[in-house]
Amino acid sequence: MHRDSTLKKVLSWAGLILLLIIFLFPLYWLAATALKDRMQIMAIPPQFSFTPTLQNFKDIFFSSSGSDTNFGFFFRMSIIISTLATFFSVLFGTLAAYSLSRFKVAGKDDLMFFILTTRMLPAIATLVPIFLMYRNLHLSDTVHGMVLLYTMFNLGFTVWMMKSFIDEIPVEYEEAALVDGYSRWEAFLKVVLPQSITGIAASAVFSLIASWNEFVYGSILTTRYARTIPPAMSVRVGSEGYEWGRIAATAFLYVLPVLAFTFLVRKSLLRGLTFGAIKK
């Protein structure tokens, strides 16, 4: 009996460690590549012990070969556009979800389905019309244009996610506030909002990751002034041969913020991901 449970423990730990290695290995490889010089990167067999260098990180920020390689700018764009897009999609998503959850809306089910359909087409399918529209409206390669676009494509998701969260908050809380002398808006701010923090955090993470990772629209609609990291990085692959060291350094810096943010809100995220699966 005792032996059995010890064996079980050892096996499950071994399994977990194996999984962890599988999942974390790419991240390790990325970091290692970013810290190697060109010779070490290309070495066969791969080197596991080497003297780390920060040259690649220096290069991507302070390289002299034109503004295209100035990743400080692209990072800034990524941060500004993703943050704003996340903020607006969560803001509008929450308000829309509240209305759809609480009020009589004519054709509510159809409306919800319509909102869902905005997520059904792959980006590539809408690329050409959006490209033409953006060109005519002078929105191409602008920060506000990209924020608008990312907000829009995140909105379908945040509305659905927030609605399921708000549906779970008993309506009596607001009714209590309404009877206690608060207006609908105050009741929303003071009663509903504090209770939907988990939902807001979860939808914010998803929106942020989606905007942060977005590649297709970014590579076609931006050239310079509103270019984010993913399209900028792809250009680097093509132009001067494969600069694996710099690519790895960029990619490493690029995953850090999302990693940090996800870690910070991991509890909410877990609840968001398993939402509805566990009965309270």
Added chain:
Amino acid sequence: MAIIGLRDVVKRYGQTVAVNHVSLEIKDGEFLVLLGPSGCGKTTSLRSIAGLEDVDEGQILIDGVEVNNKRPAERDMAFCFQQYALYPHLTAYNNIAFPLRTQNVPKAEIDRRVHEVCSLLQIEDIFNRKPKKLSAGDQQRVALARAMVRQPKVYLMDEPLSNLDAQLRADMRVELRRIQLQNKVTTIYVTHDQVEAMAMADRIAIMNQGVLQQVGTPEEIYAYPATLFVANFIGSPSMNFLNCKFDKGSFSLAIKSNGETLQFQIPHSIIQNLTHLQDGQDLVLGVRPEDVIISTTPIENGIQVHLVITENLGSENIHHLERNELHLVSRTSPGDIYNEDQQLWVYLEPEGIRLFDKETEKAI
């Protein structure tokens, strides 16, 4: 302090009529209990008064002024929810202070009033706890404190005690009633528990399927039920009912059971006026268990029965009696003990006999 009026109020949900032409007036300082089985429209009526539901027809009046189009906040009522609806993100103190925070009450005054109601309800020691960490009884008290702190015109309570265990419920019942008598605030209290209703109410309004059945003091409702529904709903065990036909010539009731017909002579001291009854009219004879008197020897105008079973409840005995398909329940003092299958005679107390029209289900 306020008089609440409902005038011909109708509320529909699609095809279902939840509240069907209800008219009712609740007096100033009165404790009115809305009683009925689940789905009878009592909660909907309460929510309509609070302004949480819009009514489809009729008027809701506060002190004679129509408030149909006023927001809940403008009606100056406090609502106690069945699930308490304590804000989970706020401490007990902040939950209680919440209604005052929107009224621009100075901080010191808020603090004074919160302490005042909390000392009344004896919950000053739980101020810093969040609702999750409170026992059901304390949650209930916090919900009450939140309702009372604002000193509203009216308390509306939707089954506030239904989540408590039996002992606590009985205690809170007394506490609630004591506070209400002290404050003299008009209170409308919804429940499906007839004991609660009988114990607390100045007047009871009984509803069934959206229709108001009867309004009266607990004594009136118990002794003079207006309909078969009320007679059946109030009292435990409920009233005995015997189907019968009126025989005008002999001034008696013909009670049929398994082919035989019992002729029951109507006592002349019966309190209902039977002069307008038709000969042969279908009636239902109702009699409370305590008005079914058992005799071990044959008596005049008695019904011969045999004892099926006796429930000994400590303070009283409940005897189940049968004669063919007739079933009668009698309530006696615990000293009265009979043997199973013993032949007995029952006599119906004349003051306790209530006759109902079988067709309309209304009292004669």
